[in-house]
Amino acid sequence: MSAMAEILVPGQAGEGEALVLTAPISFWGGVDPKTGRIADVRHPQHGQNLAGRVLFLPGTIGSSSASAVLLELVHNCHAPAAIVLHEPDAILLLGLIVAREMGWETPMALRLGRDVFETYRGSTVTVAGDGALAIAD
Amino acid sequence: MSLALSPDEQAIASGKDGAAMAMRIVADSARLLGAPRLIPIASAHIDGALYHGDSGTLFAEKLVEGGARVCVRSTLNVGALDLMGCSRIRLEEPARGMARRMMEAYRKLGCEQSWTCAPYQAGHRPALGSDVAWGESNAVVFCNSVLGARTNRYGDFLDIACAISGRAPDYGLHRTENRRARLVFDVAGLSAPFLGSEIAWPVLGSLYGREVGNTVGVVIGVPSHPGEDALKAFGAAAASSGAVGLFHIAGVTPEAPDAEIILAGAAPETVIRVTPEMAARARAGLSTATRPKAIDAVAIGSPHLSLAEFDMLERLIGGRRLSVPVYACTGRHVLSSLEQTGRRKRLEASGVIIVADTCVVVTPIMPELEGGILMTNSGKFAHYAPGNTGYAVLYGSLTDCVESAVLGKPTFTDIAA
Numbered sequence: 001m002s003a004m005a006e007i008l009v010p011g012q013a014g015e016g017e018a019l020v021l022t023a024p025i026s027f028w029g030g031v032d033p034k035t036g037r038i039a040d041v042r043h044p045q046h047g048q049n050l051a052g053r054v055l056f057l058p059g060t061i062g063s064s065s066a067s068a069v070l071l072e073l074v075h076n077c078h079a080p081a082a083i084v085l086h087e088p089d090a091i092l093l094l095g096l097i098v099a100r101e102m103g104w105e106t107p108m109a110l111r112l113g114r115d116v117f118e119t120y121r122g123s124t125v126t127v128a129g130d131g132a133l134a135i136a137d
Numbered sequence: 138m139s140l141a142l143s144p145d146e147q148a149i150a151s152g153k154d155g156a157a158m159a160m161r162i163v164a165d166s167a168r169l170l171g172a173p174r175l176i177p178i179a180s181a182h183i184d185g186a187l188y189h190g191d192s193g194t195l196f197a198e199k200l201v202e203g204g205a206r207v208c209v210r211s212t213l214n215v216g217a218l219d220l221m222g223c224s225r226i227r228l229e230e231p232a233r234g235m236a237r238r239m240m241e242a243y244r245k246l247g248c249e250q251s252w253t254c255a256p257y258q259a260g261h262r263p264a265l266g267s268d269v270a271w272g273e274s275n276a277v278v279f280c281n282s283v284l285g286a287r288t289n290r291y292g293d294f295l296d297i298a299c300a301i302s303g304r305a306p307d308y309g310l311h312r313t314e315n316r317r318a319r320l321v322f323d324v325a326g327l328s329a330p331f332l333g334s335e336i337a338w339p340v341l342g343s344l345y346g347r348e349v350g351n352t353v354g355v356v357i358g359v360p361s362h363p364g365e366d367a368l369k370a371f372g373a374a375a376a377s378s379g380a381v382g383l384f385h386i387a388g389v390t391p392e393a394p395d396a397e398i399i400l401a402g403a404a405p406e407t408v409i410r411v412t413p414e415m416a417a418r419a420r421a422g423l424s425t426a427t428r429p430k431a432i433d434a435v436a437i438g439s440p441h442l443s444l445a446e447f448d449m450l451e452r453l454i455g456g457r458r459l460s461v462p463v464y465a466c467t468g469r470h471v472l473s474s475l476e477q478t479g480r481r482k483r484l485e486a487s488g489v490i491i492v493a494d495t496c497v498v499v500t501p502i503m504p505e506l507e508g509g510i511l512m513t514n515s516g517k518f519a520h521y522a523p524g525n526t527g528y529a530v531l532y533g534s535l536t537d538c539v540e541s542a543v544l545g546k547p548t549f550t551d552i553a554a
Binding site: 008009026028029030033034039040041042059060061065066067068069071072074075076088090091092093094095097098099101102 | 158161162165166169170171184185187189190191192193195196199290291292293294295346350377378379380425498520521523524525
């Protein structure tokens with residue numbers, strides 16, 4: 001499985017195990033900024049960790065502090081390897097825009113149709129600099 | 138359509154100082170959103186001064202070092218410390234020092250030391266139809282819906298970047314065509330006693346947020362204006378369970394004199410008829426604790442309590458002594474009047490812990506407690522307390538919260554939906 005995704009925010013190419021969320025999440029209050037662990041007890045993927053993963057996000061909800069949590073994850077090296085979104089989320093991705101202004105290495109944010117998220121579940125995914133998302137052998 | 142910056146905006150963005158960084162952040166966001174241009178703003182409310190980790194402090198200090206200053210009125214949302222010294226914050230060094238440095242950096246950028254998530258009750262009320270850049274989800278939804286000023290949900294960093302550049306992306310809720318309702322949320326099927334009760338608003342807000350996501354909707358079937366604190370509770374709950382930035386209530390909020398006008402003559406794409414069962418399920422969903430025998434604390438004031446809400450709290454306590462603490466979160470705009478009238482002392486003598494400038498879900502205040510049970514009347518606290526404090530929550534009206542705090546165990550007066 002390989003797909004070409006639109007680059008929403010440029011960044012480092014990378015690789016990681018896919019983490020496909022089955023429900024939208026609020027980063028603030030829903031993700032521990034120190035570790036990347038999903039802390040929202042009501043979230044179906046509660047207890048999973050998004051650090052180093054290729055994160056497939058069906059959407060975000062809640063607080064407008066999502067960007068701060070993502071910036072902190074970038075700064076303390078617990079960010080996802082890449083973030084794949086169905087549609088641009090300016091609140092969350094601002095965390096990456098600011099990280100770039102700070103001169104920090106940032107993961108890429110990519111746009112891909114929600115319908116293909118499931119095909120990556122359970123696989124290791126490589127993200128190329130041009131936005132190609134492939135399942136690693 | 139790609140973003141076109143004016144020559145002035147381009148000149149600022151190509152610089153090396155803090156103003157340049159702010160303009161680039163606004164422009165990058167505008168590109169991401171697909172906005173064709175930037176528009177001037179009249180004010181800002183800044184959510185970025187809450188400590189989540191060192192990165193936010195470093196960002197604010199980089200703006201200060203770059204000589205940046207806000208160019209419009211900018212109030213500050215809560216920080217991680219109680220600078221008024223009402224409550225003890227269990228934030229340890231070095232985080233404590235970094236949180237203080239962050240609050241100081243935002244002061245140096247020229248922001249007002251309001252430190253409240255209810256700036257709209259602390260004298261910051263932008264005019265109907267004006268464009269502003271507000272952060273903090275409850276403040277955003279109140280500003281759009283109740284005041285009729287125009288803002289998107291500005292995240293941390295973009296809020297201060299807009300305040301410094303005096304610009305915001307021309308996008309979303311700044312545009313008239315995106316403010317009309319596409320959905321009807323009909324509450325006429327609920328009982329009059331329930332609609333007249335305090336819990337109706339956080340419960341319905343929570344349901345509304347989950348049902349509508351980010352669609353603009355109009356609530357119909359509300360018999361009379363429920364009061365500003367009820368609208369505050371509705372919006373805060375809706376913005377916690379969904380991505381709500383603007384709601385209308387027919388006959389109540391300023392852009393919706395009636396449902397037809399705000400639907401702009403079109404048929405609604407969706408009609409949600411709220412049944413008593415739906416309201417009962419939404420109410421049950423606000424609790425995560427199942428039939429606890431005792432409670433450890435009560436937390437109220439998300440959004441920050443108004444003076445009217447303190448009046449009600451004091452009346453309900455009626456001079457009795459509480460068995461478990463009631464954490465009452467508010468802003469310094471309310472604290473000063475509580476102090477002038479001697480009410481702060483009376484409340485504290487009963488066992489109320491007043492928390493100013495911050496609140497119990499954004500910074501460690503309540504003791505760490507394995508299996509702790511927190512009771513609240515706030516839809517927003519109910520949503521965030523389990524993840525942020527480790528306490529399980531029990532939802533009830535303010536009356537029930539106070540009675541339970543007096544007894545130390547949960548007690549409920551039932552109001553059928």
